[in-house]
Amino acid sequence: MSPFSLKRLWSVWRQRRRGLGRGCWLLLGVLGASLPATGHAAGNQFPASAGALLQSACIDCHQGEDAEAGLDLETFMANAVADVGVAQDDTWTRIIDRVAAGEMPPADAEQPTLQERQLFVTRAGDWLRDLQRSRDAAIGRVRGRRLNRQQVERSLHELLGIDIPLADKLPDEGRPRGFTTVAERQAVSHHHLSRHLTVVDLALDEAFGRALGTAEPLSREFDAQGLVRKNPRRRCREPELREGEAVVWSCSMPYYGRLPATTAPADGWYAFRLKAHGIKLPESGGVWTAIHAGPCVSTAPLLEPVTCFEAGEQPRTIEFTTWLPKGHMLEVRPQDATIKRARFAGGQVGAGEGEPQDVPGVAINQLEMRQVYRFSVEELRQRLFGDLKYEKAKRTGLLKPVVTKPLVKIEGLLSAFACQAFRHPVSPEELTGYVELARDVHGQTRSFTEAVRAGYRAILCSPEFLYFREMPGQLDGYALATRLSYFVTGGPPDDDLLEAARSGRLDEAAEVRRQLQRLLEQGEVDQVGVPAAERQFVEDFAAEWLDLDQIDFTVPDRRMYWTFDPIVQMNMLAETHAFLAHLLHHDRPVTELIAADYTFGTSRLARFYGADNVQGEQLRQLVLPANTHRGGLLTQGAILKVTANGTTTSPVVRGAWVAERLLGIHIPPPPAGIPAIEPDIRGATTIREQLAKHRDDPACASCHRQMDPYGFALETFDPAGQWRTHYRSVGQKKNGTRLAIDSSGELPDGSVFASIDELKQELARDPQAIARGVAGNLLVWGTGAKLSIRDRQAVHKIVEAAGKKGYGFRAILEEVVVSPVFRSK
Numbered sequence: 001m002s003p004f005s006l007k008r009l010w011s012v013w014r015q016r017r018r019g020l021g022r023g024c025w026l027l028l029g030v031l032g033a034s035l036p037a038t039g040h041a042a043g044n045q046f047p048a049s050a051g052a053l054l055q056s057a058c059i060d061c062h063q064g065e066d067a068e069a070g071l072d073l074e075t076f077m078a079n080a081v082a083d084v085g086v087a088q089d090d091t092w093t094r095i096i097d098r099v100a101a102g103e104m105p106p107a108d109a110e111q112p113t114l115q116e117r118q119l120f121v122t123r124a125g126d127w128l129r130d131l132q133r134s135r136d137a138a139i140g141r142v143r144g145r146r147l148n149r150q151q152v153e154r155s156l157h158e159l160l161g162i163d164i165p166l167a168d169k170l171p172d173e174g175r176p177r178g179f180t181t182v183a184e185r186q187a188v189s190h191h192h193l194s195r196h197l198t199v200v201d202l203a204l205d206e207a208f209g210r211a212l213g214t215a216e217p218l219s220r221e222f223d224a225q226g227l228v229r230k231n232p233r234r235r236c237r238e239p240e241l242r243e244g245e246a247v248v249w250s251c252s253m254p255y256y257g258r259l260p261a262t263t264a265p266a267d268g269w270y271a272f273r274l275k276a277h278g279i280k281l282p283e284s285g286g287v288w289t290a291i292h293a294g295p296c297v298s299t300a301p302l303l304e305p306v307t308c309f310e311a312g313e314q315p316r317t318i319e320f321t322t323w324l325p326k327g328h329m330l331e332v333r334p335q336d337a338t339i340k341r342a343r344f345a346g347g348q349v350g351a352g353e354g355e356p357q358d359v360p361g362v363a364i365n366q367l368e369m370r371q372v373y374r375f376s377v378e379e380l381r382q383r384l385f386g387d388l389k390y391e392k393a394k395r396t397g398l399l400k401p402v403v404t405k406p407l408v409k410i411e412g413l414l415s416a417f418a419c420q421a422f423r424h425p426v427s428p429e430e431l432t433g434y435v436e437l438a439r440d441v442h443g444q445t446r447s448f449t450e451a452v453r454a455g456y457r458a459i460l461c462s463p464e465f466l467y468f469r470e471m472p473g474q475l476d477g478y479a480l481a482t483r484l485s486y487f488v489t490g491g492p493p494d495d496d497l498l499e500a501a502r503s504g505r506l507d508e509a510a511e512v513r514r515q516l517q518r519l520l521e522q523g524e525v526d527q528v529g530v531p532a533a534e535r536q537f538v539e540d541f542a543a544e545w546l547d548l549d550q551i552d553f554t555v556p557d558r559r560m561y562w563t564f565d566p567i568v569q570m571n572m573l574a575e576t577h578a579f580l581a582h583l584l585h586h587d588r589p590v591t592e593l594i595a596a597d598y599t600f601g602t603s604r605l606a607r608f609y610g611a612d613n614v615q616g617e618q619l620r621q622l623v624l625p626a627n628t629h630r631g632g633l634l635t636q637g638a639i640l641k642v643t644a645n646g647t648t649t650s651p652v653v654r655g656a657w658v659a660e661r662l663l664g665i666h667i668p669p670p671p672a673g674i675p676a677i678e679p680d681i682r683g684a685t686t687i688r689e690q691l692a693k694h695r696d697d698p699a700c701a702s703c704h705r706q707m708d709p710y711g712f713a714l715e716t717f718d719p720a721g722q723w724r725t726h727y728r729s730v731g732q733k734k735n736g737t738r739l740a741i742d743s744s745g746e747l748p749d750g751s752v753f754a755s756i757d758e759l760k761q762e763l764a765r766d767p768q769a770i771a772r773g774v775a776g777n778l779l780v781w782g783t784g785a786k787l788s789i790r791d792r793q794a795v796h797k798i799v800e801a802a803g804k805k806g807y808g809f810r811a812i813l814e815e816v817v818v819s820p821v822f823r824s825k
Contacts, residue, residue: 071091096789098702100121102117141785144183159421160383161207184785200457212398214392223365223366224366228241232351238260248362264325277313284336284338289567293323306322309617339360385401406448407439417455418459421465437458439451481501512818512823513814541778556720561722578619586810591770597624598624600620603617633662637720655712667703712743771799771803775812782816783822
C-alpha cells in the first residue's frame with residue numbers, strides 16, 4: 001500500500017480544480033455543494049403583459065401561506081422580477097403548460113379569453129426561453145457532471161485491463177426515479193470520496209496483483225460422482241446419485257441442488273460447461289431448470305440468477321459464465337412452478353425420496369469449471385507498464401518490471417495513463433503534481449512498482465477522471481468523444497474516437513454518425529442477429545429508462561400468482577431486451593414500442609402468457625396472433641412487473657410510467673398533504689372507484705387526467721404480468737365473486753378507448769408523440785440534464801428529421817447525437 005493518504009488525495013483534488021473550469025468545480029466540493037442559482041441577463045424581466053393574466057385570474061387562489069397547491073404566485077412573480085434560478089424553471093414551465101392546456105384557471109372560475117391565454121403563453125414562454133438561453137451561454141445547459149457507478153466501473157476496467165465488479169461498492173445513486181447520469185442528482189460527499197478511493201484501491205490491487213503474479217487460473221472437471229452428496233445416507237440438499245447421474249428433483253425447497261464442488265476458491269469470473277438432461281419429463285415439454293449462485297446457506301438467503309435452460313430427454317451441454325465471490329457456489333434445480341413438485345420432510349432431502357413421488361427432475365452428467373478473464377495478462381501488463389520486460393523477485397517469487405531509468409519511465413507511464421484517464425491530452429504542467437508524488441514514493445520505497453501505482457492512484461482519484469470536462473458552448477472534440485462514448489458504451493472513448501477528436505473530424509455531423517455506427521457494431525452477434533454493443537446499449541438504457549433495474553425489487557405473491565417463477569422473470573427480461581435490440585438494429589418505427597405484431601420469447605414465457613404452441617428454450621422472434629392482447633412494451637411481462645408491487649396494481653403508478661417513460665410527459669410529485677391511493681385488497685371497491693373521488697380535487701385532477709387513462713387500460717394485467725378480467729383479493733376462494741375490471745378511458749385529447757388493444761391503436765396513431773418521448777429520454781440520459789422548455793424546439797427538430805426516415809428507433813438515436821443540444825454543454 002502506498003503512503004498516499006485521503007488527506008493528500010484531497011490536496012491533489014484542490015490543486016487540480018482549476019483545470020475543470022468554474023462551472024464544473026462549483027459542483028465538485030466534497031460537501032456536495034450545489035451550483036448557485038444563476039439568473040438571466042440584465043433587463044430580462046418577466047413581461048408585464050403576461051403578469052397581467054396572473055394578477056387578474058390566478059393570484060386570488062395562489063397567494064400567501066394557504067395558496068392552492070402550495071404555489072404562492074406573489075413570491076414567484078417577485079422572484080421573476082429580481083432573478084430566477086434553475087430550481088424555479090420547472091414551476092414556471094408548469095404554469096405556462098397548464099394555462100396553455102386550459103387547465104388553469106379551473107373550470108369553475110372566470111376564464112380568460114383565448115387571445116389572453118395565447119398572449120400569456122407566448123410572452124411568458126419567450127421570457128423563460130430567453131432566460132435559459134442566456135444562462136446556458138454563461139455556464140452551460142449541463143452543470144458539473146460526474147461518472148455514475150457503472151461508468152466508473154467500466155472506465156477502471158478499460159484503463160487497467162481488469163473485469164471485477166466494482167459498481168456496487170460505490171454509494172447508491174438514488175434510483176428508481178430518474179437517470180443516474182443527470183448532474184443535478186449527483187453529489188460528492190466525504191463518504192463518496194472515501195468509497196471511490198476504496199474502489200480505486202481494489203481495482204489497482206487486482207490489476208497489479210494479476211500482472212505481477214504467477215498463479216495459474218483455476219480449472220476443474222467433475223463427473224456425476226464428484227457433484228453428489230458425499231454420504232448417500234445423509235439427508236441434505238445436494239444432488240443424489242441415480243443411475244450414475246447427479247439428480248435434482250422438482251421441488252420448491254431453497255438451496256436444493258446446490259453444488260459445493262463449484263465453490264469458488266477466490267473471487268472471479270468462472271466459465272462453466274454443464275452436461276445434463278431431463279428425467280420424467282412433464283407433458284408441457286422439457287424440464288425448465290434455473291441456475292443461481294450464492295453461499296446457498298440459510299444465513300445468506302439471497303441468490304443471484306445466472307441462466308436457465310430446458311432439459312430435454314437427450315443430454316446436451318449448457319455453457320455460461322458468471323461472477324462468483326469467494327465461497328459462493330452454484331445451485332441447479334428445476335424451478336418451473338407449473339410442473340409437479342416433490343415434498344420432503346424436515347427441510348432436507350434423502351436419497352431415494354424423490355423417485356416414488358413421480359416428479360420431473362434434472363440429471364447432471366458432468367461439469368467443467370474454468371476461471372476466465374476478459375483481458376489477457378499480456379494486455380493487462382501493457383496497460384500498466386508498457387513494453388517493459390519482467391524478472392522474478394527472489395524473495396517474493398512475484399514478477400517485477402525491469403527498468404534502467406525508473407524516474408524517466410515513471411513520467412512517461414503517468415503521462416500516457418493520464419491522457420487515457422482524463423480523456424484528453426495532458427500537458428507537462430498538468431502532470432507535475434502526479435509525477436512529483438510518484439517520485440516521492442519511489443524515493444521512500446525504492447520500488448518502481450509502488451511509485452507507478454501511487455501515481456495511477458492519484459490520477460484515478462482526480463476530479464478530471466471522475467468528472468466530465470465540458471466548457472460552456474459547443475463541446476470540443478475530446479469532450480464530445482467522451483460524451484458520445486459514455487452514452488453509447490458506458491465507458492471511455494477508444495483510440496479511434498480520440499483520434500477523431502484530435503484530428504477535428506468530430507466537428508462534422510457525418511463523422512459523429514459514423515462513430516455512432518462503429519460503436520454500436522462492435523462485438524459478437526447474438527442468437528437474434530444483434531451485435532454485443534447494441535445489446536449492451538439497450539440493456540443500459542432500458543435499465544433506467546424503463547426501470548428494468550428494479551425488476552428484483554418485488555416478488556409476486558405466490559398465493560395469488562403461483563405460476564410466476566424465476567425462470568419466467570429471466571425470460572421476461574430477455575424478451576424486452578431482445579425486442580428493443582431488434583428495434584434499434586433494424587431501425588423499426590417507434591410506434592412498435594406501443595403496438596407490435598411480434599415479440600421474442602421461449603416456450604416457458606409463451607406458456608406463462610397463455611400460449612402452448614411454442615416449443616424450445618431458444619429465444620426467438622414470435623409472430624403474435626390477431627386475437628392476442630400482447631404486443632409492444634406495455635404488455636410485456638417485465639414492464640408489467642416493475643410497475644406493480646407484487647400484490648396489487650395501481651393505475652396511477654402504471655399510468656405515470658407510460659406518460660413519463662414512453663410519451664415524455666413530466667408528471668410532478670403529488671402536492672403536499674395529498675394522501676396516496678391504496679388498492680382495496682379486500683375486493684370491496686375497485687381502484688377506479690377510489691380514484692374517482694381523488695380526481696375531484698382540483699390539485700390532483702390535472703395530473704390524473706394525463707396519466708390515469710393509461711393505467712386503467714393496463715388493469716387487465718395483474719402484478720405478475722398475466723391477463724385478467726376480474727380483480728381478486730387476498731384470501732378469496734376460487735369461485736368467489738370478483739369485481740370486473742373496467743379498462744376503458746378518455747385520453748387528454750378527448751379520444752376514448754374501451755380496452756388496452758384500443759389504447760395501443762390510439763397511441764400508435766401519433767408517432768410524433770412517441771418519438772418525442774424516446775428522443776427526450778435519450779437526450780436526458782446522454783447529456784446529463786433534464787429537458788427545459790427551451791429544449792422542446794430541439795426535440796421537435798430531432799423528431800422532424802427522424803420522421804423523414806419513418807420514425808425509426810435508430811434514426812432517432814442518430815439525430816440525437818448530431819443535435820446541437822447533444823454537442824453542447
